[in-house]
Amino acid sequence: RPVLVPVLGDQLTRKLASLRGRTKDDTVILMMEVWDEATYVKHHKQKIVLIFSAMRHFAKELEQAGWTVDYVKLTDGDNAGSFTGEVARAIERHDPRAIHVVEAGEWRVQQAIEEWPDKFECNVEILDDDRYICPLSEFREWAEDRKTLRMENFYREMRRKTGLLMAGDDPEGGEWNLDKQNREPPKDEMDPPARPIFEPDEITQECIQLIEDKFGDHFGSLENFGWPVTSDQAEKAADAFFKERIEKFGPFQDAMVCGQDDLYHSMLSTSINLGLLDPLDLCERAEKAYKDGKAPLNSVEGFIRQLIGWREYVRGFYWHFMPGLESDNKLNAQRGLPEFYWTGETDMRCLSDSIRSTRENAHAHHIQRLMVLGNFALLAGINPKEVQDWYLVVYADAYQWVELPNVSAMILYADGGKLATKPYAASGNYINKMSDYCGDCKYSVSKKTGENSCPFNSLYWYFMDRHRDRFESNQRVGRIYSNWDRMDKSKRQDYLDTAEKFLDSLTPADSSWARAD
Ligand code: FAD
Ligand code: DLZ
Ligand code: SF4
Numbered sequence: 187r188p189v190l191v192p193v194l195g196d197q198l199t200r201k202l203a204s205l206r207g208r209t210k211d212d213t214v215i216l217m218m219e220v221w222d223e224a225t226y227v228k229h230h231k232q233k234i235v236l237i238f239s240a241m242r243h244f245a246k247e248l249e250q251a252g253w254t255v256d257y258v259k260l261t262d263g264d265n266a267g268s269f270t271g272e273v274a275r276a277i278e279r280h281d282p283r284a285i286h287v288v289e290a291g292e293w294r295v296q297q298a299i300e301e302w303p304d305k306f307e308c309n310v311e312i313l314d315d316d317r318y319i320c321p322l323s324e325f326r327e328w329a330e331d332r333k334t335l336r337m338e339n340f341y342r343e344m345r346r347k348t349g350l351l352m353a354g355d356d357p358e359g360g361e362w363n364l365d366k367q368n369r370e371p372p373k374d375e376m377d378p379p380a381r382p383i384f385e386p387d388e389i390t391q392e393c394i395q396l397i398e399d400k401f402g403d404h405f406g407s408l409e410n411f412g413w414p415v416t417s418d419q420a421e422k423a424a425d426a427f428f429k430e431r432i433e434k435f436g437p438f439q440d441a442m443v444c445g446q447d448d449l450y451h452s453m454l455s456t457s458i459n460l461g462l463l464d465p466l467d468l469c470e471r472a473e474k475a476y477k478d479g480k481a482p483l484n485s486v487e488g489f490i491r492q493l494i495g496w497r498e499y500v501r502g503f504y505w506h507f508m509p510g511l512e513s514d515n516k517l518n519a520q521r522g523l524p525e526f527y528w529t530g531e532t533d534m535r536c537l538s539d540s541i542r543s544t545r546e547n548a549h550a551h552h553i554q555r556l557m558v559l560g561n562f563a564l565l566a567g568i569n570p571k572e573v574q575d576w577y578l579v580v581y582a583d584a585y586q587w588v589e590l591p592n593v594s595a596m597i598l599y600a601d602g603g604k605l606a607t608k609p610y611a612a613s614g615n616y617i618n619k620m621s622d623y624c625g626d627c628k629y630s631v632s633k634k635t636g637e638n639s640c641p642f643n644s645l646y647w648y649f650m651d652r653h654r655d656r657f658e659s660n661q662r663v664g665r666i667y668s669n670w671d672r673m674d675k676s677k678r679q680d681y682l683d684t685a686e687k688f689l690d691s692l693t694p695a696d697s698s699w700a701r702a703d
Pocket of ligand 3: 535617628
């Protein structure tokens with residue numbers, strides 16, 4: 187009797203703990219396209235194509251290497267629709283002596299897996315996902331010892347643990363974090379090389395047909411589909427980043443240019459999250475680029491911090507604070523998501539361009555997600571549930587373990603400040619400084635209130651005034667209230683009226699964009 191190894195859609199690597207050390211004649215690998223996963227939110231079409239195509243390619247590679255793969259397609263007649271249902275059917279087919287499965291990335295799926303030992307008669311082993319640098323038990327231990335959790339402290343531990351950019355016990359170059367050097371606004375002559383686009387092959391074409399057919403009403407366009415769907419393609423995408431873009435990755439990390447969707451970002455998150463790329467290997471390549479004199483320390487440190495700092499930190503944070511994190515709403519934000527998040531139809535140029543990129547590429551870069559789309563949702567007081575659904579739907583790299591901490595805690599402050607020391611709230615001034623959006627916008631960024639004033643300006647004060655009780659004592663933002671208090675009463679009222687008028691003009695989105703009725 188074989189061992190049954192279910193491999194989930196975001197576990198696409200032969201280095202997976204459940205596959206390592208197994209022999210081919212003793213193992214059946216089970217991969218499942220299931221309705222539950224494809225529809226728990228109405229994912230961007232590119233996201234489903236990416237996952238299905240990458241799963242199908244991975245299954246083919248395994249089969250070519252001599253493994254037995256039982257691959258269940260979405261349209262297979264008896265498809266049970268869920269992971270648990272499909273494992274039950276596979277048990278009937280293969281009569282395994284045991285099931286070896288790597289823990290799921292997401293709470294929802296892990297809850298289901300944890301029922302398997304009681305549900306199924308064979309032995310079920312749930313293994314740690316050791317593709318991450320920090321096991322969940324280690325994060326828990328680290329977090330339980332502390333009153334406040336800070337990414338920066340966690341990150342230093344990860345630097346020590348991995349030895350990346352370390353000079354003995356000290357950080358390479360004397361400083362742990364070079365973020366100060368990574369805030370350059372865009373330059374006129376910026377001309378970032380395009381990332382490689384991978385033309386859909388036959389397998390991907392089939393997935394495109396399937397998704398158009400079954401999920402044609404989901405958000406997003408499939409025209410630009412060019413994501414890596416195999417580890418070979420993902421390695422090529424990484425090669426291009428290390429050759430052409432890492433040098434300027436750091437300085438322009440927070441820059442935004444209308445119509446330039448990739449800039450100097452790696453564009454590797456979809457591949458990393460699927461398992462096609464190993465994050466530690468990427469960090470080692472980045473470190474080598476520094477040591478070989480091909481990239482400056484601020485770029486390399488910035489890249490490594492995103493991966494062994496932020497990425498690992500949000501994963502630990504997610505599991506530490508679930509399931510409460512999902513329903514947290516400490517700022518009591520109740521407004522519905524504006525329809526323009528789905529249609530892109532707004533005169534606010536920063537938002538419409540970020541939404542265009544999201545629709546065309548199933549991607550927007552970090553500062554668009556944080557300081558344009560996120561900042562707006564925070565200031566306007568959009569309820570966290572709708573914002574969470576939106577981010578989970580629209581990005582090809584979105585899985586709840588990484589989306590939720592970024593959305594709920596980082597942008598919306600819905601956790602009450604467990605993750606961020608201050609709300610990421612900013613007026614139009616910030617967007618103007620870091621982008622070329624404002625010049626051609628219908629709104630005037632220099633106008634603070636009234637007709638055609640940039641909505642971020644009045645929304646900023648509307649937000650700060652609304653949450654004065656909470657933020658006045660905050661060391662990092664409390665000081666701004668003296669500016670507010672120095673303004674004439676009528677000016678303050680002007681800000682609040684302008685913001686309210688703008689908010690009243692917004693059409694709320696229909697919930698059927700994100701979830702089936
Ligand atoms: P780069 O800028 O090249 O960064 C390199 C890598 O660092 C990324 O590939 C990613 O793996 C990692 N990284 C960077 N920032 C973060 C972060 N804040 N959290 C976790 N990992 C990070 N990333 C996702 O992978 N999935 C999501 O669902 C997701 N949702 C987000 C929602 C919001 C509101 C915000 C502010 C950020 C979110 N991010 C998410 C993080 C980040 O925006 C994306 O990882 C990044 O834009 C992906 O593009 P890139 O590969 O070019 O990243
Ligand atoms: C996101 C997704 C989608 C759309 N479909 C599937 C699927 O049909 N089969 C599968 O194995 N995985 C899918 N995924 C990714 C899963 O949601 C992912 O494996 C979970 O995040 C694990 O927690
Ligand atoms: Fe965005 Fe305001 Fe600038 Fe328009 S003026 S692009 S709304 S920040």
